[in-house]
Amino acid sequence: MKKQILLNAFNMNSVGHINHGLWTHPRDRSDQYKTLDYWTSLAKTLERGLFDGIFLADIVGVYDVYQNSVDLTLRESIQLPVNDPLLLVSGMAAVTRHLGFGITVNLNSEVPYLFARRMSTLDHLTGGRVGWNIVTGYLDSAARALGQDGQADHDSRYDRADDYLEVLYKLWEGSWDDDAVRADRQARIFADPGKVRAIHHRGPFYQVDGYHLSEPSIQRTPVLYQAGTSGRGRQFAAKHAECVFITATDKTAARNTSRILRQAVVEAGRRPEDVKIFVGITVIPDRSRQAAREKYEDYLHHASPEAGLAHFAASTGIDFSRYELDDPISYGTSNAIQSATQLAQQRGWTKRQLLKELAVGGRYPVIVGDAGDIADELESWITEGEIDGFNLTRTVTPESYEDFIDIIVPALQDRGLYKTAYAEGSLRSRIFGEGDRLPARHAGAAFRGGSH
Secondary structure (H helix, E strand, O other), X not given: OOOOOEEEEEEEOEOOOOOOOHHHOOOOOHHHOOOHHHHHHHHHHHHHOOOOEXXXXXXXXXXXXXXXXXXXXXXOOOOOOEOOOHHHHHHHHHOOOOOXXXXXXXXXXXXXXHHHHHHHHHHHHHOOOEEEEEEOOOOXXXXXXXXXXXXXXXXXXXXXXXXXXXXXXHHHHHOEOOOOEEEEOOOOEEEOHHHEOOEEEEOOOOEEEEOOOOOOOOOXXXXXXXXXXXXXXXXXXXXXXXXXXXXXXXXXXXXXXXXXXXXXXXXXOOOHHHOEEEEEEEEEEOOOHHHHHHHHHHHHHHOOHHHHHHHHHHHHOOOHHHOOOOOOOOOOOOOXXXXXXXXXXXXXXXXXXXXXXXXXXXXOXXXXXXXXXXXXXXXXHHHHOOOOEEEEEXXXXXXXXXXXXXXXXXHHHHOOOOOOOOOOOOHHHHHHOOOOOOOOOOHHHHXXXXXX
């Protein structure tokens, strides 16, 4: 049996996300992002297409590296304005039964005690369909807005994240026993006091004494997503992550990253299949190759390569506006997203090349073609790249998702590469097929029953 592709819609509670400038396209509706109908309609569309989830990105700062300004960021809506992703979930969950929700939250912007309750609440309300994309932040603008002088050192941000996760595991896994809630009307006992305990955490970054405020949800710990593939990020992923989002411009790079990551997972005492690996990708399909090519050219006409460059400037911490088109660029060491800097450095990209690369697709591969072409290419990424699925970026909304569902999904199903119906159960159960809770070999499972 062929491996079935896992698929997330990659989106953001904003006008611009990855493919910048396309909000100007006459068929694009992304400026309606601030309405609930926009999101509930999208959720129903994605469930019709049997998407595993919607992966919601987020930032809590602004892109102000390019030209040392937010002027272009505001003119082109480069992830600004951006609204809270968590508040979308209840509305989308109410109109769907199976769609999962991967929500990005920067741990530096949330105290763990209250964040634990927020995620447990969403896991209850969605029937166990919630995942958390763990990010440690990379924007100095976010750090300053949160009252800090600037971003902490890259690796120390992961040290903080390790401590943060330990607090969460103690709350989610250890504070309440599975049978703590009795809801016994006759005995007037809702929760058994002997089966609920306070946690006492003394870590290098967090000190927490308190009871988890929520009774156990279906998954307890939400599905854990993570996107860091630097050396320290990979170490963090090997211990904590269940789904890892990697950036790869070709299948060889995907395969190399996947093998290194799975080996790290094994060294952390887990199984290689305990992590599902996703690649970001942009797909522009149509009923014929010619129509798809024409659609791509149409999108390019509305795209803003400079906006893509401004986004990339924030990812690397480099103000590319200081360079002429063909000047060599000094990439150096980054305190932002190290994988982004390493990619550009390896390719030796000049500003001219960056503008071309970032027009449509951002740092992600772009596939243009008919159903057969795209199904071939996606299958090749899965087999040659040794990955498990894709985060599908949006171009023109909602048509980019509708096109994928109407044109590509049937072709994938015909090849046995994509499900024809949802399995029942929680998000974790559907992704891994091993039940609702963290497996015993995961680091978080060690905190069950208040054992720490």
